[in-house]
Amino acid sequence: MTTTTEPAPTGLGRVRSLVADDRVRKLFGCLLGSLVVALMTGPSGSLNAPTAGFTGSLFSGRVVVFLFLGFALWGAIVGRDAIAPEINRGTAALQRFNVFRNQRTRYPAYAGLLVVAIVLPHMLSNFWQEVAVDQIGVYILLAIGLNVVVGFAGLLDLGYIAFYAIGAYSSAYWTGSLPIKPPHIFNPFVTIIFAVLAAMVAGVILGAPTLRLRGDYLAIVTLGFGEIITIYANNLQSVTGGAQGPPKPVPHFSVDLIGIHYKWRIGNLPYYYLLLAFVVVILVMFRCLENSRVGRAWTAIREDEVAAEASGVNTYKYKLLAFAIGASTSGFAGVLFASKIQAITPLSFLLQQSILVLVLVIFGGMGSLPGAVVGAAVIQWLPNGLRTYIKQEDLFLYLGALLVVMMIYRPQGVVPSRRRSRELAMTEAGLGGPDAMSQPVGEKP
Amino acid sequence: MCLTQHFWGYFIPGLANGFLYALIALGYTLVYGVLQLINFAHSEVFMSGGFGGLFVVNWLIGDKHPGGFASVWYVVVGIVAGAICGGIAAFILERVAYRPLRRRNAPKLAFLISAIGMSYFLLSLAGKEFGRDARTVKAAFTMTPSKPLFTISGAPVTVYDAVIAIAAIAMLVMLDRLVNVTRLGQGIRAVAQDADTASLMGVDINRVIAQTFIVGGLLGGAAGFLFGMGTAGVSYGMGFTPGLKAFTAAVLGGIGNIRGAMLGGLLLGVIENLSLPCFGANWVDVVSFYILVLVLLVRPTGILGERLGRSA
Numbered sequence: 001m002t003t004t005t006e007p008a009p010t011g012l013g014r015v016r017s018l019v020a021d022d023r024v025r026k027l028f029g030c031l032l033g034s035l036v037v038a039l040m041t042g043p044s045g046s047l048n049a050p051t052a053g054f055t056g057s058l059f060s061g062r063v064v065v066f067l068f069l070g071f072a073l074w075g076a077i078v079g080r081d082a083i084a085p086e087i088n089r090g091t092a093a094l095q096r097f098n099v100f101r102n103q104r105t106r107y108p109a110y111a112g113l114l115v116v117a118i119v120l121p122h123m124l125s126n127f128w129q130e131v132a133v134d135q136i137g138v139y140i141l142l143a144i145g146l147n148v149v150v151g152f153a154g155l156l157d158l159g160y161i162a163f164y165a166i167g168a169y170s171s172a173y174w175t176g177s178l179p180i181k182p183p184h185i186f187n188p189f190v191t192i193i194f195a196v197l198a199a200m201v202a203g204v205i206l207g208a209p210t211l212r213l214r215g216d217y218l219a220i221v222t223l224g225f226g227e228i229i230t231i232y233a234n235n236l237q238s239v240t241g242g243a244q245g246p247p248k249p250v251p252h253f254s255v256d257l258i259g260i261h262y263k264w265r266i267g268n269l270p271y272y273y274l275l276l277a278f279v280v281v282i283l284v285m286f287r288c289l290e291n292s293r294v295g296r297a298w299t300a301i302r303e304d305e306v307a308a309e310a311s312g313v314n315t316y317k318y319k320l321l322a323f324a325i326g327a328s329t330s331g332f333a334g335v336l337f338a339s340k341i342q343a344i345t346p347l348s349f350l351l352q353q354s355i356l357v358l359v360l361v362i363f364g365g366m367g368s369l370p371g372a373v374v375g376a377a378v379i380q381w382l383p384n385g386l387r388t389y390i391k392q393e394d395l396f397l398y399l400g401a402l403l404v405v406m407m408i409y410r411p412q413g414v415v416p417s418r419r420r421s422r423e424l425a426m427t428e429a430g431l432g433g434p435d436a437m438s439q440p441v442g443e444k445p
Numbered sequence: 446m447c448l449t450q451h452f453w454g455y456f457i458p459g460l461a462n463g464f465l466y467a468l469i470a471l472g473y474t475l476v477y478g479v480l481q482l483i484n485f486a487h488s489e490v491f492m493s494g495g496f497g498g499l500f501v502v503n504w505l506i507g508d509k510h511p512g513g514f515a516s517v518w519y520v521v522v523g524i525v526a527g528a529i530c531g532g533i534a535a536f537i538l539e540r541v542a543y544r545p546l547r548r549r550n551a552p553k554l555a556f557l558i559s560a561i562g563m564s565y566f567l568l569s570l571a572g573k574e575f576g577r578d579a580r581t582v583k584a585a586f587t588m589t590p591s592k593p594l595f596t597i598s599g600a601p602v603t604v605y606d607a608v609i610a611i612a613a614i615a616m617l618v619m620l621d622r623l624v625n626v627t628r629l630g631q632g633i634r635a636v637a638q639d640a641d642t643a644s645l646m647g648v649d650i651n652r653v654i655a656q657t658f659i660v661g662g663l664l665g666g667a668a669g670f671l672f673g674m675g676t677a678g679v680s681y682g683m684g685f686t687p688g689l690k691a692f693t694a695a696v697l698g699g700i701g702n703i704r705g706a707m708l709g710g711l712l713l714g715v716i717e718n719l720s721l722p723c724f725g726a727n728w729v730d731v732v733s734f735y736i737l738v739l740v741l742l743v744r745p746t747g748i749l750g751e752r753l754g755r756s757a
Contacts, residue, residue, distance in 0.1 A: 053573060
């Protein structure tokens with residue numbers, strides 16, 4: 001055994017070695033994090049008292065509670081690290097009881113979930129029914145669509161809600177609610193076709209020039225597009241009705257076919273079941289798409305764009321396809337939203353909503369369809385469940401922090417897709433990449 | 446033709462805007478140079494600078510009505526305060542949203558998402574702590590257009606325009622020297638050219654990246670204060686639109702290219718303001734978006750070309 005031990009560090013050296021210790025760093029991280037949370041949940045300030053929020057949150061008794069919580073979190077993390085192998089073995093053993101992984105129990109489990117989804121709203125109050133339709137149902141649809149773009153193809157779309165707006169306004173146009181009249185007034189169900197087409201065309205027009213370039217240019221172009229759409233909706237008074245929205249409400253859905261007459265009304269439950277049916281159908285469609293030739297092409301592009309191109313995958317075409325599918329799903333959700341809400345205004349389509357949908361997808365797990373559903377349900381339910389504690393205007397404080405925290409600690413999401421989490425692990429080991437952000441083929445960095 | 450009348454009257458404020466865009470665009474381009482990433486939270490760095498300058502200057506001015514040399518002093522103090530706040534915000538941003546991901550070798554998508562998360566976090570935090578109304582910086586000098594400093598073919602040049610131009614030119618020259626002459630600039634260029642090789646040559650990449658963020662933050666923060674002196678004032682959401690336009694400017698000039706960002710900023714500011722009489726104030730923000738799409742369609746490398754690492 002060698003005896004050349006280093007001399008015990010003194011003074012600054014000791015501090016340095018202490019700071020370099022992983023556990024000490026984690027302690028600092030936890031305590032700082034707890035202070036940030038204290039600030040986030042503390043009282044608000046104003047321009048006249050800009051320090052009130054800080055002093056109220058950081059120089060009062062409550063900071064002790066938060067520091068203690070941070071300390072407890074640190075204890076939990078260090079404790080978990082110490083017994084990580086055992087925990088991993090335990091969770092691996094528990095996977096056997098995961099009914100969704102087992103071939104035989106998977107479909108009964110899905111059927112059970114469906115039954116719960118059918119029965120549950122009957123037990124909810126009117127408020128929660130409305131949340132289930134307006135905020136959860138529509139956003140599940142949006143999240144599934146964005147999941148195709150971000151999750152399957154690995155592209156970042158920050159103006160996703162623009163297509164939602166296009167869908168909603170197209171529906172308003174073809175039902176005759178806008179100041180500018182269509183050649184023929186259609187049933188809202190029929191307008192779905194027009195709206196989806198319009199959103200898809202917009203997606204192709206936007207994606208065609210951008211997707212040839214680096215992946216991150218798409219993010220900024222869509223960010224700009226999302227902003228432009230609200231400007232158009234606000235300023236084209238004679239076309240869109242301006243800031244007040246369409247002058248006539250968008251009609252509710254109705255069926256008037258051979259012998260069947262049904263009209264959706266103000267109530268929430270009919271819309272809930274309509275949405276549920278659409279969500280299930282689209283989920284099945286996207287699941288098939290994921291396992292098809294197209295889905296495999298997306299995977300190939302994500303994991304290694306150059307290799308995919310070399311193997312004969314037309315990367316540009318498939319990226320554009322993913323973008324267009326995402327856009328049209330968003331447009332579709334827009335029709336449902338417009339028909340349910342009836343009175344749409346440009347304020348329904350702010351950039352914030354795009355970020356919200358992104359949070360839903362990231363939280364649930366990129367590339368994971370169940371993740372998108374779970375993400376939408378949880379993230380949209382929480383602010384309503386905690387509405388007495390969280391101010392509505394502070395919502396994005398939490399969502400922004402959540403995005404950062406997810407990216408640092410759990411990029412694969414809470415319900416990860418197995419393939420996607422393996423890709424992320426591989427990237428971190430320096431192999432391939434789980435997004436389509438690399439240089440396009442033929443362009444030098 | 447809508448351009449012929451009052452050409453200079455629109456050109457001069459456009460140029461002043463362009464200087465601000467150039468200052469912000471440099472933050473994007475510098476970070477893009479070393480990391481090949483769009484820093485989505487740069488607009489919040491800009492906002493931090495605006496708040497920093499606002500609080501310091503409003504506190505210093507108090508009830509006074511400064512003039513003469515005192516005005517210069519307040520403006521300089523405000524710019525320095527804004528720059529420091531911007532630098533601090535950029536440093537924290539790099540530490541929290543970028544470094545943990547870099548250490549893990551995370552994919553590019555993760556950086557973009559974490560940056561957009563940080564952007565919304567900072568934006569909402571400012572809204573929560575400082576209220577959600579805009580506030581202008583107290584007048585450090587007379588800035589009404591009716592009392593111009595001098596006129597160019599009948600078009601007034603206000604003190605505000607002149608202050609922006611002088612401050613921005615000074616900062617742009619300083620930055621140009623910093624990148625081309627100093628050791629830090631050498632490091633930035635080395636990392637931008639080839640990070641792996643630079644690290645083999647003994648460049649501390651993490652340090653250089655942090656310093657690059659700070660330099661970009663200093664410029665962005667100073668621009669935030671200069672912007673806040675204008676009529677729009679300082680508010681929690683002030684960064685979004687200028688940020689988007691400054692990115693357009695960076696792409697227009699050629700991303701990663703420092704002189705390109707300066708040129709792109711000035712060009713965009715002028716084009717945008719000249720389009721004002723043609724399309725009206727409601728549509729100004731649309732113009733820059735179409736410029737962005739047009740540049741990406743026609744010449745995605747920008748006017749001066751992408752020059753990661755070759756900043757001169």
